[in-house]
Amino acid sequence: MLQELLDVSWTDVSDALMVGDSTYDLEMAAAMGMRSVGVTYGVHPPEVLSAHAPIELVDSVEGLESAINRWVRERG
Numbered sequence: 001m002l003q004e005l006l007d008v009s010w011t012d013v014s015d016a017l018m019v020g021d022s023t024y025d026l027e028m029a030a031a032m033g034m035r036s037v038g039v040t041y042g043v044h045p046p047e048v049l050s051a052h053a054p055i056e057l058v059d060s061v062e063g064l065e066s067a068i069n070r071w072v073r074e075r076g
Contacts, residue, residue: 002028026052037067
Protein backbone atom coordinates (compact mmCIF):
# COMPACT_ATOMS: atom_id res chain seq x y z
CA MET A 1 0.00 0.00 0.00
CA LEU A 2 2.75 2.48 0.86
CA GLN A 3 4.65 1.72 -2.32
CA GLU A 4 1.50 2.39 -4.31
CA LEU A 5 1.09 5.77 -2.64
CA LEU A 6 4.72 6.65 -3.33
CA ASP A 7 4.38 5.60 -6.96
CA VAL A 8 1.24 7.63 -7.69
CA SER A 9 2.68 10.69 -5.94
CA TRP A 10 6.13 10.31 -7.54
CA THR A 11 7.69 10.40 -4.09
CA ASP A 12 10.86 8.65 -3.02
CA VAL A 13 10.72 6.63 0.19
CA SER A 14 13.36 8.92 1.70
CA ASP A 15 10.95 11.85 1.26
CA ALA A 16 8.07 10.18 3.06
CA LEU A 17 7.09 9.76 6.70
CA MET A 18 4.55 7.20 7.89
CA VAL A 19 2.40 8.22 10.83
CA GLY A 20 0.75 5.24 12.44
CA ASP A 21 -1.04 4.07 15.54
CA SER A 22 -0.61 0.34 15.00
CA THR A 23 2.20 -2.14 14.63
CA TYR A 24 0.90 -2.86 11.13
CA ASP A 25 1.52 0.74 10.08
CA LEU A 26 5.02 0.83 11.53
CA GLU A 27 5.91 -2.64 10.22
CA MET A 28 4.85 -1.58 6.73
CA ALA A 29 7.08 1.49 6.91
CA ALA A 30 10.05 -0.43 8.34
CA ALA A 31 9.79 -3.09 5.63
CA MET A 32 10.23 -0.35 3.01
CA GLY A 33 12.93 1.58 4.82
CA MET A 34 10.52 4.45 5.42
CA ARG A 35 10.81 6.50 8.59
CA SER A 36 7.81 6.53 10.88
CA VAL A 37 6.27 8.27 13.86
CA GLY A 38 4.11 6.26 16.23
CA VAL A 39 1.08 7.86 17.80
CA THR A 40 0.24 6.36 21.18
CA TYR A 41 -3.37 7.54 21.33
CA GLY A 42 -4.60 4.92 18.89
CA VAL A 43 -4.61 1.16 18.63
CA HIS A 44 -1.36 -0.07 20.20
CA PRO A 45 0.50 1.09 23.33
CA PRO A 46 3.95 2.77 23.24
CA GLU A 47 5.92 -0.31 24.29
CA VAL A 48 4.50 -2.28 21.36
CA LEU A 49 5.00 0.54 18.85
CA SER A 50 8.58 1.21 19.92
CA ALA A 51 9.58 -2.31 18.87
CA HIS A 52 9.25 -1.14 15.25
CA ALA A 53 11.84 1.66 15.57
CA PRO A 54 9.80 4.78 14.86
CA ILE A 55 11.89 7.95 14.89
CA GLU A 56 9.58 9.20 17.60
CA LEU A 57 6.54 8.26 19.67
CA VAL A 58 4.01 11.01 20.39
CA ASP A 59 0.97 11.14 22.63
CA SER A 60 -0.92 14.13 21.22
CA VAL A 61 -1.73 15.93 17.99
CA GLU A 62 0.54 18.76 19.13
CA GLY A 63 3.33 16.24 19.68
CA LEU A 64 2.75 14.86 16.19
CA GLU A 65 2.99 18.33 14.70
CA SER A 66 6.29 18.91 16.52
CA ALA A 67 7.67 15.54 15.41
CA ILE A 68 6.80 16.22 11.78
CA ASN A 69 8.33 19.70 11.97
CA ARG A 70 11.56 18.25 13.45
CA TRP A 71 11.70 15.63 10.69
CA VAL A 72 11.27 18.31 8.03
CA ARG A 73 13.98 20.52 9.58
CA GLU A 74 16.42 17.61 9.89
CA ARG A 75 16.00 16.83 6.21
CA GLY A 76 17.18 20.34 5.40
